[in-house]
Amino acid sequence: MTFRLYDSATREVRDFVPLEEGKAGLYVCGLTVQSEPHVGHVRSGVNFDVLQRWLRHLGYEVTFIRNVTDIDDKILAKSAEQGRPWYNLAYDMQRQLSAAYAALNVAAPTYEPLATGHVPEMVELIALLIERGHAYAAEDGSSDVYFDVRSWPEYGALTRQGVDDMEPAGDADPRGKRDPRDFALWKGRKDSEPETASWPSPWGRGRPGWHIECSAMAGKYLGTAFDIHGGGVDLRFPHHENELAQSRAAGQHFASYWMHNAWITTAGEKMSKSLGNSLTIPAVLQRFRGIELRYYLVAAHYRSHVEFSFEALEEAASGFRRVEGFLERMPDIEGGSVPAAFAAAMNDDLGTPAAVAVLHDTVREGNRLLGAGDEAGARAKAAEVRAMLAVLGLDPADPAWGAPAGNDDQLTHAVDVLVAGLLEQRAQARAAKDFAAADAIRDRIKAAGVEVTDTPDGPKWSLA
Incomplete structure (x- = not known):
């Protein structure tokens, strides 16, 4: 069976054909570490963790890069509000994010680069864009550098927008821009910003814009062409649109496929700090185990919006406990092969809802066989259950889950x-x-x- 995925660029379900046989390069935009991670934040981590697990199950050698944005306007603003250094805030929130991922058994990527560790690569990429005529330094003495969106005819291709239909880029003062849609590649340091939040460059001291960070880090670790670029659906524009434009303008093929996970919502709105409706991971884990929260997130298709409620989480947790109950009755079972129906569901754009349905059908059949006295048949079903749970990152026997408190x-x-x-x-x-x-x-x-x-x-x- 061929793995098929929905490509956000073509808006079609396509066969996955890697650039190099037997290998898969995956880049996922990680979080901007400005505040405590909430349920909406970790969904992307869980969804793309399932993707990398499935690719490895299919036999691919996966190189998975997930970055951390640790310098940004929001980080500077938050740290100023709290009266502490920006790098202390970013480091603290990064540690909390890592703890949240660990609590949900999100496996570590191949590498997790920090934006602040790759400023030289960003400066080189910006210089190349200027050399190719796709970027320019502002003439107002600000040391800002912008991408010239009208110099790149394909700008807007990812989200299928025309330049004239786009809102102005709100990432910098428009006074130095040729077009209000031009976006910042380099931001000159302002007197109100700490000296530590700036680096030397040919255009003056400053720091990178958000979008150039991911292009530079993806290029460093995956090369000029790689297979899959992922992230939250809210990143499609402007972030991923801008990444694609600047990378292609620099002569890179960049990503062959684009995958985007949907939001976690509360009361119909995206879960976010700005709305004040977020639920931090430590708070949720006071009421539910990490494995139950992961099951809740995995059971929904990654492209489906999830309306969060504790009632829905309790229902999901109860369903998962039934799976655990079957395995408790079948101790010392090693994982076997996944059923064909499970594999078919996962190969259909990571169809986890159908895959979870196969999981529960297998548990029911195992319980029936056990009740009928067919222990050998029940053990075979238990081995299938263990194999499916391993793919989904939900095997209770995985040491990553640890012991109860x-x-x-x-x-x-x-x-x-x-x-x-x-x-x-x-x-x-x-x-x-x-x-x-x-x-x-x-x-x-x-x-x-x-x-x-x-x-x-x-x-x-x-x-x-």
Whole structure:
């Protein structure tokens, strides 16, 4: 089966054909580390982690670069508000981001470059653009350098916009621009900004613009041509449009495919700090385990907007506990091969909703076989479940998840997964109209000191 993905540039689902056979180069725009990471931030990390896991499952040697933007207007503004050095804020938030990724079992990329560590490469790229006639230094003495959007006929190709239909670029004072849509490649240092937030350049001290950072870092680690460029859908314009234009104008092929994950929303609006509706990862993890939050994010297709609620997260967590309940009954099972239906779903533009449906179908069949006394068949299904969970980064046995916080938490979790497994068997018996078997399972649960109550939302249990 061929892996097919939706290319945001062509707006078509295309066969993945890598530039080099057996290898895949992936670049993902990471976060600007200005504040604590929230659920909306980590979705991109989780989605592209699943992508790299699936590519590796298919046998590709993956080079995965995910950058960190650690110098930016927002970082300077936030650090000034808080009365601390900008680099201290960026470092602190970067550490919190890394902890959030670890809590959700987001595997480390091949390399995670910092923007501040690649200023020389950015200066070289800007100089090349000036030499080719696609960039210019402002004549107002500001030391700013801009990309000349009208010098590049393909500008707007990614998002299919005409230059005249675009809003002005709001990344710098327009006084030095030839066209209000021209965007900043280099920002001259202002007297109000700290000296440490600037570097020497042929145009005067300053710092790079946001867009040039990613082009320079992608080029350094993946070369002038690579396979997949990813990021949040909100980055398509202007960030990715500008990346593509400046890289192509510099003579690079750049990315062959573009992938964008959708937003996490609350009350229909993008989850963001500016809206005041964000939920930080530590706060969410006080109520749910990291593996449950990851399952919630993975179960939705990466291109689907997700309306976040704790009720939806609780429902997802309950579903995942049923999977754990089955595995608890099947200890010491190694991962096997993924079912063909799972592979077909993943090969169809990372179709995780259909893949998760296959996962649950396999768990149900495993529970049925176990209930019928076919332990060998159940163990085979458990091996498939483990293989699917490994691809999704959800295997409870993965050491990356660590142990529960304490003995009480561990006991509660163990009871939860065991009861969930029995309730799954009871539900199957009732669906088959085998009410005697269903009642027998309920009696077994009650004998263990657990009371089950049937509600419109499904069975609930509590200690009797």
